[in-house]
Amino acid sequence: MIYNISKKAIPVNRTPLSLYERTYIPSIAKGLAVTIKHIFQKKATVNFPEVERPFSSTFRGLHILNRDEEDRERCTACGLCALSCPAEAITMEAAERLPSEEHLYREEKYAASYEINMLRCIFCGLCEEACPKDAIYLTQTFAPANYTRESFIYKKEDLLIPKKSERKETVK
Ligand code: SF4
Numbered sequence: 390m391i392y393n394i395s396k397k398a399i400p401v402n403r404t405p406l407s408l409y410e411r412t413y414i415p416s417i418a419k420g421l422a423v424t425i426k427h428i429f430q431k432k433a434t435v436n437f438p439e440v441e442r443p444f445s446s447t448f449r450g451l452h453i454l455n456r457d458e459e460d461r462e463r464c465t466a467c468g469l470c471a472l473s474c475p476a477e478a479i480t481m482e483a484a485e486r487l488p489s490e491e492h493l494y495r496e497e498k499y500a501a502s503y504e505i506n507m508l509r510c511i512f513c514g515l516c517e518e519a520c521p522k523d524a525i526y527l528t529q530t531f532a533p534a535n536y537t538r539e540s541f542i543y544k545k546e547d548l549l550i551p552k553k554s555e556r557k558e559t560v561k
C-alpha cells in the first residue's frame with residue numbers, strides 16, 4: 390500500500406503513447422521552443438575571465454597585510470585574527486623586533502610567518518574586525534583558481550602589500 394502522507398504526490402500518467410507521440414516530435418518541438426526562448430533572454434552567465442561581473446561594494450575577497458605610513462609592517466602577531474577566525478584558517482609565528490629592525494616593523498613584536506588557508510576561509514571578515522592594528526584587510530580581489538592545495542596557502546609574502554617605492558616601480 391502507498392501512503393500519501395503529505396497529500397502532494399502527483400499520480401503518474403500511464404496512458405499509452407499515441408503513434409504521433411511515439412515519434413517524439415511534440416517533445417522535441419517543446420524542448421526546442423524552450424531553447425529558442427532562452428536565446429533571446431538576458432544571459433545569466435558572463436564570459437569570465439574576459440568579462441567580470443561587478444562586485445557589490447560590500448564584497449569581501451583576498452586579504453592583504455597592510456603597512457603604516459613609514460612602510461613598516463603593522464601586524465604585531467597578537468593572534469586576535471586567528472582567535473576570531475571561525476574556520477581556523479590563520480596561523481602565525483611571532484618574533485621579537487631587534488633594535489636594528491625598527492624601520493621594518495611598527496611594534497616590538499612582529500609576524501615572522503603568517504599564513505591564511507584560503508580553502509578554509511569563508512571570507513567572513515571577522516579577522517579584519519578583530520585586528521587592533523589595522524593590519525589585515527579584505528580586498529575586492531578573489532583568490533584565483535589553481536590546481537594544488539598548497540597554492541591556496543597564502544603566506545606573508547603573498548599577503549603583505551609592497552612598499553611605497555616598489556609600488557611606484559610597478560606603476561611605471
Ligand atoms: S575572513 Fe573569516 S574565515 Fe577568512 S581568515 Fe578571516 S576570519 Fe577566517
Ligand code: SF4
Pocket residue numbers: 463464465466467468469470471481500519520521522523524525
Ligand atoms: S593581523 Fe592584526 S589581529 Fe592578526 S596578528 Fe596581526 S595585528 Fe594581530
